[in-house]
Amino acid sequence: MTSAAEDTKPFTLGPGIRRAMPADETPIYKAIFDSVMNQRLTPGTKLPENELCEAFGASRSLVRRVLQKLAHDHIVELRPNRGAIVATPSPEETRQIFEARRALEAALVKLAARNATADDYARLRQQLHDEHEAMHRFDQPSWARLASAFHLKVAALAKNPILETYLQEIVSRCSLIVAVYQPWGNASCEHDEHASIANCMESGEVGRAIELMEQHLLELESHISFNRDNDKLSLKDKLGLK
Amino acid sequence: MTSAAEDTKPFTLGPGIRRAMPADETPIYKAIFDSVMNQRLTPGTKLPENELCEAFGASRSLVRRVLQKLAHDHIVELRPNRGAIVATPSPEETRQIFEARRALEAALVKLAARNATADDYARLRQQLHDEHEAMHRFDQPSWARLASAFHLKVAALAKNPILETYLQEIVSRCSLIVAVYQPWGNASCEHDEHASIANCMESGEVGRAIELMEQHLLELESHISFNRDNDKLSLKDKLGLK
DNA sequence: TTGAAAAATATTGTCTACAATTGTGGCACG
């Protein structure tokens, strides 16, 4: 219901396509990515190359490139000679990821407040409006996407593609963590916090904006909990209750 | 004299090696990397796969993986269907890289000051000592490496592998820029600045440490100049003066 | 019946061959 990402059509990308595709725009990448985010693929799941090949009708070269990229984005883990599995972020990793995110976003807010134009703020408000609307429609998937989009928009306003790319990576990893360890959805009404941050940025209260952003991210992190079916699974195996 | 990285020996890595090598530890990667840093390979130089293959006696698979990794590290640029060339950082890119570096290192200094132990500081002082010694021996290559190493050490002290990785990438790109656009060597006596930063960190003056770090990086950036043979080259071609 | 060792199977890493695209040189034409 959430998305019709069940691409089992005879997608080949076979002979005839020569242009080197950016590999993270491949349908294969997107399908795996979405499946992980929607928890159809849970952490630890093995991803054998051959199965992916015939599932997508692609050759191993492509599948392999896609897995490489997914590994670089920390969506899957690539163990030498042992294949790929869906990444399993540990609590310690999670802590580090959020710490890095706080540091990055603080720096980005500072730069964004320095570099953003009136037009930029107008677009940011549009973004906030869409977010607000999705929330009121109870459109959870769209909302989650838009909530992340706000942070990415702010990052774009900083006009530093390098830091922006880093934040994209980190936000992607955060999304994975939230999807896996907080499956009921990120429930807090983030909208007001986002709006406050934008307000402070536009009115020049940079220090306050940074403070709010850090607070907002701490809030998000505090809602993560690791008591999950992941444990249930390994427990089940360990006790042989099957 | 600077380094004997001329590995033209019949290195094969042929059949028999099965374990997937991290690809940035390959002799091919290191050779290209070093050549770029030593300016034996100048920006814009084409790197045809076949030539690299027979130069290193390796197959295209490996060469291709190495080029992929080099592209990820922004050492080479990978143009679809048109091959790889040595990266050519533009002035704007350079500005962004240094801006990102200032932001990252500021955050890292803050975290490092919070997390470093007495042992950590002892090792950092050892690092500073080595650096100082290399400087007095006029050992330029070692000195440059050690100067970068100081920044990486501080990053390690923050105990956040994610931010640390990001800084490693950025420092690598900075080294490329310095090597290309400041070939006479980074001459400023950086040692004292490094020492001051370390002092402030250890004595708890975090704000001052961050300030010094940013100042230090601005200093480094200010020594970059783009009036270089790179321009000379393109100018020469454009005027047909050959 | 349980444990370990060995064969069989499945899966990954690497290499080579082929297809397609890009760049270049020559030729015709204006």
Place this chain on the structure above:
DNA sequence: CGTGCCACAATTGTAGACAATATTTTTCAA
């Protein structure tokens, strides 16, 4: 003499074959 087009050569992208490693199953002995 300059410009545009077409064929050829050089180079990259992809696919599948082969080799080596990991995993599973089978077998044999205690």
